[in-house]
Amino acid sequence: MTATPAAPTPLPPLGETARARLRTALASERLFFEPGDCLPYAYDNSRRVAIPQAVALPVGEDEVVALVRACRELRLPLTVRGRGTNTTGATVPIAGGVVVSLERMNRILAISPGDRMIECEAGTTNGDVQRAAAAHGLFWAPDPTSAEYSSVGGNLACGAGGPRAVKYGTARENVLGLTFVTGTGQVVRSGCHTTKGVVGYDLTRLLVGSEGTLGLITRATLKLLPRPAEIRTLRAAYSDVAGAIAAVTRVMGQPAAPCALEFFDGDAVALAQAWRDCGIPPGTGALLLIDVDGDGAGLDADADAISRAASGTGLIELRRAASRAESEDLWAARKALSPSLRKLAPRKINEDVVVPVTRLPELVAGLGALSHEHGLRIVSFGHAGNGNLHVNLLADPADPAQVAAIETCLHAVFRLVLRLDGTLSGEHGVGLDKRDFVDWEIPAPALALMHQLKGVFDPDGILNPGKTLPVSRPR
Amino acid sequence: MTATPAAPTPLPPLGETARARLRTALASERLFFEPGDCLPYAYDNSRRVAIPQAVALPVGEDEVVALVRACRELRLPLTVRGRGTNTTGATVPIAGGVVVSLERMNRILAISPGDRMIECEAGTTNGDVQRAAAAHGLFWAPDPTSAEYSSVGGNLACGAGGPRAVKYGTARENVLGLTFVTGTGQVVRSGCHTTKGVVGYDLTRLLVGSEGTLGLITRATLKLLPRPAEIRTLRAAYSDVAGAIAAVTRVMGQPAAPCALEFFDGDAVALAQAWRDCGIPPGTGALLLIDVDGDGAGLDADADAISRAASGTGLIELRRAASRAESEDLWAARKALSPSLRKLAPRKINEDVVVPVTRLPELVAGLGALSHEHGLRIVSFGHAGNGNLHVNLLADPADPAQVAAIETCLHAVFRLVLRLDGTLSGEHGVGLDKRDFVDWEIPAPALALMHQLKGVFDPDGILNPGKTLPVSRPR
Numbered sequence: 031m032t033a034t035p036a037a038p039t040p041l042p043p044l045g046e047t048a049r050a051r052l053r054t055a056l057a058s059e060r061l062f063f064e065p066g067d068c069l070p071y072a073y074d075n076s077r078r079v080a081i082p083q084a085v086a087l088p089v090g091e092d093e094v095v096a097l098v099r100a101c102r103e104l105r106l107p108l109t110v111r112g113r114g115t116n117t118t119g120a121t122v123p124i125a126g127g128v129v130v131s132l133e134r135m136n137r138i139l140a141i142s143p144g145d146r147m148i149e150c151e152a153g154t155t156n157g158d159v160q161r162a163a164a165a166h167g168l169f170w171a172p173d174p175t176s177a178e179y180s181s182v183g184g185n186l187a188c189g190a191g192g193p194r195a196v197k198y199g200t201a202r203e204n205v206l207g208l209t210f211v212t213g214t215g216q217v218v219r220s221g222c223h224t225t226k227g228v229v230g231y232d233l234t235r236l237l238v239g240s241e242g243t244l245g246l247i248t249r250a251t252l253k254l255l256p257r258p259a260e261i262r263t264l265r266a267a268y269s270d271v272a273g274a275i276a277a278v279t280r281v282m283g284q285p286a287a288p289c290a291l292e293f294f295d296g297d298a299v300a301l302a303q304a305w306r307d308c309g310i311p312p313g314t315g316a317l318l319l320i321d322v323d324g325d326g327a328g329l330d331a332d333a334d335a336i337s338r339a340a341s342g343t344g345l346i347e348l349r350r351a352a353s354r355a356e357s358e359d360l361w362a363a364r365k366a367l368s369p370s371l372r373k374l375a376p377r378k379i380n381e382d383v384v385v386p387v388t389r390l391p392e393l394v395a396g397l398g399a400l401s402h403e404h405g406l407r408i409v410s411f412g413h414a415g416n417g418n419l420h421v422n423l424l425a426d427p428a429d430p431a432q433v434a435a436i437e438t439c440l441h442a443v444f445r446l447v448l449r450l451d452g453t454l455s456g457e458h459g460v461g462l463d464k465r466d467f468v469d470w471e472i473p474a475p476a477l478a479l480m481h482q483l484k485g486v487f488d489p490d491g492i493l494n495p496g497k498t499l500p501v502s503r504p505r
Numbered sequence: 506m507t508a509t510p511a512a513p514t515p516l517p518p519l520g521e522t523a524r525a526r527l528r529t530a531l532a533s534e535r536l537f538f539e540p541g542d543c544l545p546y547a548y549d550n551s552r553r554v555a556i557p558q559a560v561a562l563p564v565g566e567d568e569v570v571a572l573v574r575a576c577r578e579l580r581l582p583l584t585v586r587g588r589g590t591n592t593t594g595a596t597v598p599i600a601g602g603v604v605v606s607l608e609r610m611n612r613i614l615a616i617s618p619g620d621r622m623i624e625c626e627a628g629t630t631n632g633d634v635q636r637a638a639a640a641h642g643l644f645w646a647p648d649p650t651s652a653e654y655s656s657v658g659g660n661l662a663c664g665a666g667g668p669r670a671v672k673y674g675t676a677r678e679n680v681l682g683l684t685f686v687t688g689t690g691q692v693v694r695s696g697c698h699t700t701k702g703v704v705g706y707d708l709t710r711l712l713v714g715s716e717g718t719l720g721l722i723t724r725a726t727l728k729l730l731p732r733p734a735e736i737r738t739l740r741a742a743y744s745d746v747a748g749a750i751a752a753v754t755r756v757m758g759q760p761a762a763p764c765a766l767e768f769f770d771g772d773a774v775a776l777a778q779a780w781r782d783c784g785i786p787p788g789t790g791a792l793l794l795i796d797v798d799g800d801g802a803g804l805d806a807d808a809d810a811i812s813r814a815a816s817g818t819g820l821i822e823l824r825r826a827a828s829r830a831e832s833e834d835l836w837a838a839r840k841a842l843s844p845s846l847r848k849l850a851p852r853k854i855n856e857d858v859v860v861p862v863t864r865l866p867e868l869v870a871g872l873g874a875l876s877h878e879h880g881l882r883i884v885s886f887g888h889a890g891n892g893n894l895h896v897n898l899l900a901d902p903a904d905p906a907q908v909a910a911i912e913t914c915l916h917a918v919f920r921l922v923l924r925l926d927g928t929l930s931g932e933h934g935v936g937l938d939k940r941d942f943v944d945w946e947i948p949a950p951a952l953a954l955m956h957q958l959k960g961v962f963d964p965d966g967i968l969n970p971g972k973t974l975p976v977s978r979p980r
Contacts, residue, residue, distance in 0.1 A: 142861065142863060143758065144754040144757075144758065144861075144862055144863035145861040145862050145863050145892075146757060146758070146862075147861065167758065167759075168758075188703070189703035191701055195701060199678070200701060200703075202707070202710070203674070203678055212950075212954070216950040216953075216954075217950060218948075218950045218951045218954060219948055219950075219951060220951055222859070222926075222927075222928040223861050223926040223927070223928075224859040224860065224861055224891065224892050224893075224926075224927060224928055224931070225891045225892070226666055226670060226675060226859050226888075226891045226892075226893050226928075226931035226932060227859060227928040227930070227931060228663070228664035228675075228714040228930050228931065228932060228933075228934050228935070229928050229929050229930050229935055229939070229943055229946050229947065230935075230943060230946075230947045230951065230952070230955055230973075230974070231711055231714070231715055231719070231955045231958055232677070232707075232710045232711055232713060232714060233951060233954060233955070235677070235707045235710035235711070236706055236707055236710070236711055238707060239703040239706070239707060240706055244706070255760075256757075256758055256759050256760040257760070258760040259760075279619040282619075282621060282731075283618065283619065283621070283642065283643075283731055284731050284800075285730075285731040285732070285733040285734075285798075285799065285800055286799075286800070286803060323760075324760065324761075325759075325760055325761070325806075325810060326806060326810075327802060327803075327805070327806035327809075328761060328802075328803050328806030328807050328810065329806075330802070330806075331800075331801060331802035331803030331804075331805075331806055332803050334802075335800060335801075335803065384697070384699040384701050384702060385699065386617065386619075386620040386622065386698050386699055387619055387620050387621075388617060388619035388620050413701075416699065416700045416701045417620075417699050417700070417701075418699075418701050451697075451698040451699075452697075452698070452699060453697040453698075453699055453701075453702040453704050454704050455702070455703050455704050456699070456701035456702060456703065457701060457703060458703075459703050460703070460704055460705075464704070468704055468705060471704050471705075472704065472705045473693075473694055475687075475691040475692060475693045475694075476693045476694060476695055476705065476708060477705070478691075479687070479691075479693060479708060479961065479962070480705055480706045480708070482961045483706055483958065483961060486954065486957045486958060486961060487954070498705075499705070
C-alpha cells in the first residue's frame, strides 16, 4: 500500500556461528547467504524490498523442522514463502533473518478422485494442482490471478479467493487438513481426510489466513470439486451503479449461483474500452461480467435464470457470449484492468475491501465523494457477488498534491468501509500494508486473544515477525 | 456412548455466599438452586444425568458476562446450554456448578435478505431462523434432525450438519461471525458481516465445534442461501453395498450436487420395510435416498444427471417420487430408522463416524466382520455423500454377553474408522462420549496446542470442564 516505504536498514551479514548452525539443518547448496543470492527472495508483489540474511530451500518436512529449531536457538526471524505473489508485503522479511522458500517442496503426494481430494506439499503451485485435478474432471476452487505460479501453501496462508469464490468459496472452505510446523519446531497434523469432521478444535482454519505467523504449512489436503463441462459468459451493461448493484442483489437472491459476478464502475468500463474496443454500449455507467458453469440443459436453465435476475431498471444491454472466443474477449478486458491502471498511474493503491452486497451503492457513492474531495481518480471493479471490490486510488507521481493526498484518502476509504459493516480485506490479506489498520476493524478483546494465540504457536516470536497483527501488543 | 455411566456423586448444595454472588449477576427469578428446578437442565440426549448446583437463564449478553465473572471468582464450573439436544453428553454438567441456558436469548436481531445474512441471539432455534429466512426465500444450511427445537448456538458449538451438508456444508461453512464470552468474561466479536474476510486469525471457526469449552456463543451472524423452489426425491435400490457405494462415488464425481445422499445398509432397508411397506424391491442389499433441489428446467436437468450417475452395476430399481407425498413417504422411512432401532434394542450405540467416500465399502465390510466377531447386530445408514455413517451397535439388554461385548466392539469400530483415514465424529461432536478416544485420532502435538488454546480462552478451566479434550493434559 505504502508505495514509498522507507528503505530498510541493511542488516549485517550473519556471523559464522549462525551460518554453521543453519548448515546443520540444511545442505549448504540449498542455503544462501550472499545478498546477491538472497535478493530474489527480498520482495513480493507489494513493491517492498528487504534482503534476508539467509535463504533456505528445504526439500522435506524434516528440514523445515531443523530450520525452525535452528532459528529458534539463534532467535533469528523466519519468513516462510511460497512464490511471493502476495501484494501486501506478507513475505518481505522486514526483520531480516531467514527466508524459507518452499519452492522445492512441490510434490503432489496423493490424489483420490472418488474422494475429491488431493494431498500435496505446500510449495506445489495452484496451477499444478489444477492440472492434476483436471485429469480427473475436478478442480480446486481458489483461483487468484496468480494461480498459475502461486503456491498452495501461500494461497492457504493468505486466504486466497478469486472470482470463483462467489460460488465455490475461498481457501478456507476448500481445505480439509494441514500439516504445519510451529515456532517451536513441532510438526502438527490438523483436520481430516473427509468433508465433515468435528473432533477437536479447528486448527486448520486457524492457520488459513495467518500468513506464516503461526506456523509453516508444509502439506495440505485439499477439497476438490467436479469441474462443470462448460462456462457461459454474460455481460450486462447498466446506465448507473445503482442498477448494476440491484442486479447483483437479485442474482445472489436466487438459487442458480454464478461462478463469477464481476463489477466494473464507469471508469473501469472506460478503461476497458480504451484498452480495446469491446463494443460496450455508450452510456454504460456500470457493467457486470457474469460466468455461469454447468452441464448441458442445466447450464442453459441456470444461464436463463441468471439473465432474468440481471435484467431490470437501468439495464442497457445484456449480451451472451456466442463462443468461447467471445467469452475470452470479454474476460480479457477484466484481466487487463489492473495492469492498465498501473500504466495509467504508476502510483496506484489497489485495495480489496469488502462490504455487505446491499451496501455496495453506498460504497461506490462514498468513493465518488472521496475522489472529488481528495482530487484523486478512483477506479473500482471486482467480485461484486461477495461485495469484494478492488478499489484503485490513482495518483499522478508528477503532482505532489496528489501524492500527498493518497494516504489520507486511503484512510478515509477504510473508515467508509468499516462504517458500512465491511472488512478491510477479502482475499489479499494484511501483511504489512494493512497491519496498522487491523485495530480499526478488530476490537481490542479479539485482538488480545489473537496475540495470545500467536504466543502459543510461536512463543519466541520468530515466525514472520511484524506481520498480520498490529505490533503494539494490546493489554 | 457409555450407556450405563456411573451415577455421579451428588454435589452439595451451593453455600449462601456463592448464591448471593450469583444473585448479583442475575435476578433471582431466573436463577434456580433447588434440585427439582435444576433437573430439567441435568441431561441431554445422551441419557447421562448430572444435576447442576444452579441454573441461570440470562436474557442478555451483560448478564452472561456477569455470570462468567461470578463463576470465575467462585471457581465454579459453568456449562452453557442451548436446548440440550446433543447426543454426546456435551451439556451434562458432570462437574456441577452452573448451567447457563440461553433459551431466553432467542431474538432475531437483524435479517438482510439482499446480503443473505441473519443475525440472532444464540438461543434462537434453528427452526425460527429457518422460518424468518423462508419469508425471504432463503434458508440456513445446517439441518440436524433436531432443527425444529435445537438452538443456533448449540448447532454452532457442536458443528451441526445434517443431510443437506453434502451440498451446502455444515455449521462451519455457514457462519460469518460470532459474539462470544470467554472464560475471563471478555466479550469478543469475531468474523465479519460479509462472505469473504481475511483480517486477523479465524476465531469464528475456532469456536465452532468447541462445545462451550472456549467461550459462550451469545450471538451469531449466519450466512443464508437462496431456497430452491422444488425438491425431487430419487430412490435407488442396489443388490449390494459395493454397487450402492460405487454409485455414491459417481454421483459425487459430477457437478450436479444432490442436496441429500443417504445410504441404508441391508439391515436398515429391512427395518424400513418392517416399519412400513415402502415397496423396496426384494433382494435389495443397500439403498440410496437422494434429494435434488432446484428450479424448473435446471432441476430436471440435475435430476437426470444424478439419475444417470446413480445407474450402474448392481442397480435393481431407480424410482423417482412422483409427488411431494411420495417423497415424504420415502423420507419417513429414513427418519423412523433411529427410533425404530432404539425400540428394537434399547441398549443401542449410535455413532457418527466418517471415512473418505471410497473407503465406505471397507467400512461396511469391516462392520460386518465385527458384527460377526462380537455377536452384535450392527445397522448402518447416513450421509454417504460425506462418507458420514451412523453406525448403530445393538445389544439385547437381556443377554449379558452382548452387553459386555458392546464396548469392545465399539473400540474396534473406532480403530477401523481411523485405519481407513476417517474421523470419529462428523456432526455429533465429542462431548463426554468420545472424549477419551480423541487422542486415538489427534496426534499429541495437535492435542497439546488445543490444551494451550483452552488455557488462553479459559485460564481457570471453568468452561464446561471435562468435555471435548482428553482430561489428562499431554505434555
